[in-house]
Amino acid sequence: MEELSKVGVCIKDQEQRVLYQNNLSLQICGEQSGQICGKVCKKLYGEMKECSAISQGMKLFKSTEIDGSKVDAVIVNDGERISTFFYPLNEEQDQALKQEAYFAERGLTKSEIRIMQMVMQGMINSEIAEKLFISKATLKTHLNNAYKKLPPSMRPSQLRSLEAGSKTSVR
Template structure:
C-alpha cells in the first residue's frame, strides 16, 4: 500500500547510502534531478543538508527545508537520515504557489501588493523582499499592513500565507 501511495504522489523520493550514493529514485525525483542511480549526489537536497549548520547530528534525524529552490522548482524538502540510509522527500510547491496567487489576484490587491504576496508565499524574508523589490523596510511594512488590513476587513482567508506572517500581521 505504501508503494502504491508513493507511486501516484507528486513527491520526489530518493534513497542514498551513507556515502550519499543514490540507491533508488522514483520517476518524479528523476524528472527533477535526472537519473542519478549509483552516483554520489552533492547538489540539490545534498547541498541543503551540507550547508545546514543547525544539525545536531549531521547523519541522524530529520530536517525540513521549506521553500527550497532545487533545479527549476520550489520544494519542501524533508531529509530523513539514519546510520544506513538517507531518504529525501521533495514536495513540489509550484502548483500551490499558482493556486495561492490565483486566489489573491481575485482580491482587491494592487499589483505591488501582489508582488509582495508572491514573495511572502515563497518564504522570502523582509530583507530579501526589500532587496528584490528595491524598496525600504518602511515601504514594505506599509505594503504588508495594507495587504493584511484589506484581507482582514473583507473577511478574506489568509490560509495560503505562512502562519508566522499572518500571526504577525494581525
C-alpha cells in the first residue's frame, strides 16, 4: 500500500517525546525521534495551552502557518499517545481561502461565496448553474445579491478582464 505522503504524521508520548514520524513529517521537521518536538507540534501545543490545558480529545487548526508554510492540522490526545496529523496547503488552496475570507468579510453567504469563486475561476453562468444543480434564474439572483455587497471593481466586466484569455460571457 502506498504511504499517505500528503499527510504528515507524528506520534508522541504524554511527555511529548516523538515515538514515530512518517516521511512527510521527517521532511518538514527533521528527525525528532526520542526528542521533545520543537517544530510543528510545539507551535500548535502553545496555541492549545492558550485555550486550555492539553487534555484528552481532539483539536483542529485550520490554515496555520508553520515555518512559512500553511497547514491544516489535527492533534488527537487519547490519554496515552498524542498524534499530530498535518496537511500542507498548496497555493491554490491558500488562494481559495483568501478569496473565501475576502467574500465573507463583505457579508456574502456560503452560496454566494462558492458562486463567486467559480466566477473568479472563469466559469460562465451555464457551467456554474449546471455544476450547482440550480436554475440560471436562481444563479442570477445569487450573483446580483453578491454584486450588491462587493465593490464596483468586482463586477463581471472587471473580473473577466483580470483573467487574460478566460472564457467570457454576457451576464
